[in-house]
Amino acid sequence: MTGRPAIFLLCGAVFGAGLALSGMTDPAKVIGFLDFFGHWDPRLTATMGGAVTVAALGQWLVRRRGRALLCADPLAAPSSRIDARLLAGSVIFGAGWGLAGLCPAPALAVSLQYPVALLFVAGFLAGLMGVARLDRGGRG
């Protein structure tokens, strides 16, 4: 079982390297990608295309196999429901994304080099845990 966190660490590092290489860790490039009505920077379409293609290959392999290589549990079937909660959350997320040009993974990835990004991370943690707390309250 000690190998499991090591593989997660490796995947996190590869993910972070990809974010830095693609330019997603530079808020100006993300804002440029969202600037359809000004000077649109299309490069993140290639990033998303590359990420989705390789991730889809992994999905396809694991589905064909029926289960993961190192985990005996059956594959989870994520929800496919489109409800008001998803739409509201996506709108609020998009507003924050456009406001600073950061989303969670790039903000965490740059936080060692640019500690000012920790302000974003702190807000993110507060929002994420606030929603989780309300959910627990609602169920209890």
Next chain:
Amino acid sequence: MIVALSVADWSLALAGGALIGLAAAGLMLAFGRVAGVSGLVRDALSGRAEAVAFVLGLPLGALLVQGLTGGGSVAFASPGRLALAGLLVGIGAGLANGCTSGHSVCGIARLSPRSLAATMLFIAVGAGMVALVGVPAP
């Protein structure tokens, strides 16, 4: 107007994306785990060592690339704007149960209509926000 990009710009953007996809494919192939960063952060906060390891990996990988490529300087929004943006992103990811990695990479790779809807709204509202508040001065 569309920003003109060099072949090198496109190649880096594509190669970086492929690495992001590789990390997502790795977690999926090894453990059947969706590489959703918001979910991993939530697990990390509840003390799961593997999720903590993934979250720590993010800055380590980014730092490695910066060290190898030299990487130019990067500008961020004002402190208040950063905190507010983070709060909105956190509430949004909590409600939508996923962010750009979980929905826009892993979800779309699975052709999930839910993730496609989320991603279209992320981009549409993000673009609306950029049009509204403007691009910060360099």
